[in-house]
Amino acid sequence: MELSYPPARRKSRAVKVGSVIVGGGFPVSIQSMTNTDTRDINSTVAQIDQLTDAGCEIIRVAVLDHDAASKLAEIKKRISLPLVADIHFKYKLALESIKQGVDKIRINPGNIGADWKVAEVTKAAKDACIPIRVGVNSGSLPKDIIEKYGHDNPEGFVTAALRQVELLEKHDFHDIVIALKSSGVITSIAAYRLMADRVDYPFHLGITEAGTKQTGTIKSAVGIGALLLEGLGDTLRVSLSANPIEEIHVAKAILKSLDLKKEGVDIIACPTCGRCQIDAISLAESIEQKTRHYKTPLKVAVMGCVVNGPGEAASADIGITGGNGVGLLFKKGRIIKKIPENQLEQILLDEIEKLTGGK
Numbered sequence: 001m002e003l004s005y006p007p008a009r010r011k012s013r014a015v016k017v018g019s020v021i022v023g024g025g026f027p028v029s030i031q032s033m034t035n036t037d038t039r040d041i042n043s044t045v046a047q048i049d050q051l052t053d054a055g056c057e058i059i060r061v062a063v064l065d066h067d068a069a070s071k072l073a074e075i076k077k078r079i080s081l082p083l084v085a086d087i088h089f090k091y092k093l094a095l096e097s098i099k100q101g102v103d104k105i106r107i108n109p110g111n112i113g114a115d116w117k118v119a120e121v122t123k124a125a126k127d128a129c130i131p132i133r134v135g136v137n138s139g140s141l142p143k144d145i146i147e148k149y150g151h152d153n154p155e156g157f158v159t160a161a162l163r164q165v166e167l168l169e170k171h172d173f174h175d176i177v178i179a180l181k182s183s184g185v186i187t188s189i190a191a192y193r194l195m196a197d198r199v200d201y202p203f204h205l206g207i208t209e210a211g212t213k214q215t216g217t218i219k220s221a222v223g224i225g226a227l228l229l230e231g232l233g234d235t236l237r238v239s240l241s242a243n244p245i246e247e248i249h250v251a252k253a254i255l256k257s258l259d260l261k262k263e264g265v266d267i268i269a270c271p272t273c274g275r276c277q278i279d280a281i282s283l284a285e286s287i288e289q290k291t292r293h294y295k296t297p298l299k300v301a302v303m304g305c306v307v308n309g310p311g312e313a314a315s316a317d318i319g320i321t322g323g324n325g326v327g328l329l330f331k332k333g334r335i336i337k338k339i340p341e342n343q344l345e346q347i348l349l350d351e352i353e354k355l356t357g358g359k
Helices: 039-054 073-076 092-098 115-127 141-150 156-169 187-194 213-229 243-257 280-288 341-356
Strands: 015-017 020-022 029-033 058-062 084-085 104-107 133-138 177-179 203-205 235-237 265-269 298-303 318-321 324-329 334-340
Touching: 015 177, 020 092, 029 156, 029 243, 039 058, 039 073, 039 243, 058 341, 073 084, 073 318, 092 104, 104 115, 115 203, 133 156, 133 235, 141 156, 156 177, 156 187, 156 334, 177 187, 177 341, 187 213, 203 213, 213 243, 235 243, 243 341, 298 341, 318 341, 334 341
Parallel strands: 029 058, 029 235, 058 084, 084 104, 104 133, 133 177, 177 203, 203 235, 265 298, 298 318
Antiparallel strands: 015 020, 318 324, 324 334
16 A cells, blocks of 8 residues: 555544534544543543643543433533543433533444434434444444454444444434444454445544553554554544553654644654663653643654764754763754753753743
């Protein structure tokens, strides 16, 4: 397959999720899901605020029961992000969530039940002018599809999703977002590829149940990154067994690595070797942590020695490198001044503050 740079986006229809437009060539948006008890309004809103500050653009909450559903209006009133209700098994929870004013409903085709139940949800969503995300994964496939294809076959995923899409379309509903998430990277990629030629609905990307922070980050970067390189994907969630904040950090890093998000500080860091005479690893991690709040695009280099300093990091807007007790500050490969090594971090942070204007 011939790749273009930047990646040519698949032509998908635009679907409005609150203030965010998914598909239609609009920027790929970042989603996450709270892990608080939705019935606890204060803790849920507090976590959503943290995710908002980190860069989340659409937030999903679990709707376990009617009590949780009844809290959605108050939660929505207190947040700035579009709110998605995550529904399993009970279609009445979807109806109540729509009444509460959510911006989107997520259902799985295999566990809502009879078609008439889905039809009621569809009518309510259409009347409220909100989209439905058809979410398919290994744990939500209908029994007949599992019997024919098994739990983790891309053809099974696509068949299940198309069945749901056809039911929605039968009721003249077209504000649809499709997710085909397996915990297997290969299955997920294959499923999205198969679906791409059959519908023009926007895709929600992700590797479900990807794992811990390290393992899940790798699986997500490979799977989501591969699909984005093929132009497949309009919104995404990185699913990690970790603090949801980490999902946002990884999602932003994936998009930035493909030049699909030009925002924030991009750290270029030396892998270190025997020439390095400073703790470049800790230094890079500290600077990355302390600069995550900036929105201004800026490439920052943290290098271990003069070999990997201004030369290899010449593309960086600003950078530092260690030496033998004395480090260097450089901009665009040009050395600005020598710095005592114990002042490298603070001087670099001060320079970043100046270049970004604190934003």
